[in-house]
Amino acid sequence: MRRLPSPLIDFRTALSEAISGVGDATVRANYQAQFADPNDVAIETEFQASAQTAMLYSLPRIASDDGDLVVYGNLRKSALTKLYTQYFVPKGKPARQLYDRLKLTANGKCPLCGDIGHVRTLDHYIPKANFPLYSVMPGNLIPCCRDCNTEKLDAFSATLDGQTLHPYFDDEKFFDEQWVAARVIPSGPPVIEYYISPPDYWSPAEKSRVAAHFLEYDLAERFGVEAGADLSETIDTRRTTLRDFSPVEYAEYLREKSVNMSLPVNNWRRVMFSCLASDEWFCSHPH
Numbered sequence: 001m002r003r004l005p006s007p008l009i010d011f012r013t014a015l016s017e018a019i020s021g022v023g024d025a026t027v028r029a030n031y032q033a034q035f036a037d038p039n040d041v042a043i044e045t046e047f048q049a050s051a052q053t054a055m056l057y058s059l060p061r062i063a064s065d066d067g068d069l070v071v072y073g074n075l076r077k078s079a080l081t082k083l084y085t086q087y088f089v090p091k092g093k094p095a096r097q098l099y100d101r102l103k104l105t106a107n108g109k110c111p112l113c114g115d116i117g118h119v120r121t122l123d124h125y126i127p128k129a130n131f132p133l134y135s136v137m138p139g140n141l142i143p144c145c146r147d148c149n150t151e152k153l154d155a156f157s158a159t160l161d162g163q164t165l166h167p168y169f170d171d172e173k174f175f176d177e178q179w180v181a182a183r184v185i186p187s188g189p190p191v192i193e194y195y196i197s198p199p200d201y202w203s204p205a206e207k208s209r210v211a212a213h214f215l216e217y218d219l220a221e222r223f224g225v226e227a228g229a230d231l232s233e234t235i236d237t238r239r240t241t242l243r244d245f246s247p248v249e250y251a252e253y254l255r256e257k258s259v260n261m262s263l264p265v266n267n268w269r270r271v272m273f274s275c276l277a278s279d280e281w282f283c284s285h286p287h
């Protein structure tokens with residue numbers, strides 16, 4: 001849920017670097033022949049236009065049980081997915097430098113879970129198994145952490161509403177406006193529970209999309225785990241260094257903490273401190 005600048009690498013560059021790593025001269029020449037036509041520019045234009053309007057779900061999809069179909073020119077699904085698995089990812093292949101550059105654009109923090117995890121891999125926003133033509137499309141390759149990569153379902157949504165957020169192309173509102181919320185469960189020890197609360201004026205589809213993102217990446221659970229660890233430290237501080245603060249002073253301290261860290265609006269820690277600051281029970285009750 002952090003915005004990333006869209007990649008500066010274009011599809012033609014990604015393709016030609018991947019193809020240049022094909023060892024067998026006949027196979028390499030065939031790839032080159034299939035992508036010789038400037039049509040590959042149209043493939044990228046169509047991808048980007050679809051991504052900007054949240055229409056990627058509607059691109060031609062190959063069902064898992066369709067087998068190894070011919071997808072583009074004479075290239076089968078397997079030949080297109082290999083462009084990524086065998087000629088883009090492996091260390092030592094010329095395209096590997098593009099893979100590494102794409103990973104670096106996130107500055108090490110995963111944009112999908114809002115900075116919980118460290119970037120370890122690239123994730124296909126639309127899966128290469130169903131959309132093999134986009135296996136090395138830079139705009140389809142999102143740096144992410146291992147947990148987000150594992151949580152992600154193999155089947156990409158078949159509807160607009162079910163699509164997760166795209167850090168390169170989606171509307172700014174998903175990144176700039178708050179839709180992650182939390183509440184304090186007054187128990188001993190207190191627990192933070194996360195849920196979604198998108199702005200009222202958002203369209204039903206926009207609200208559904210953040211719900212899909214929250215669910216697919218298991219963010220309620222993962223944010224809760226992070227908050228649990230942080231909360232015990234916060235309570236310790238209240239008991240010791242901040243023991244003389246009144247509830248109002250303490251609430252003010254928590255509120256400042258939520259904004260002073262200059263975290264994105266939907267970051268779990270920022271949401272946690274702002275929720276604690278507004279919770280009268282938490283601020284006045286000795287835990």
Ligand SMILES: [Zn+2]
Binds near residue numbers: 145149
């Ligand atoms: Zn992540």
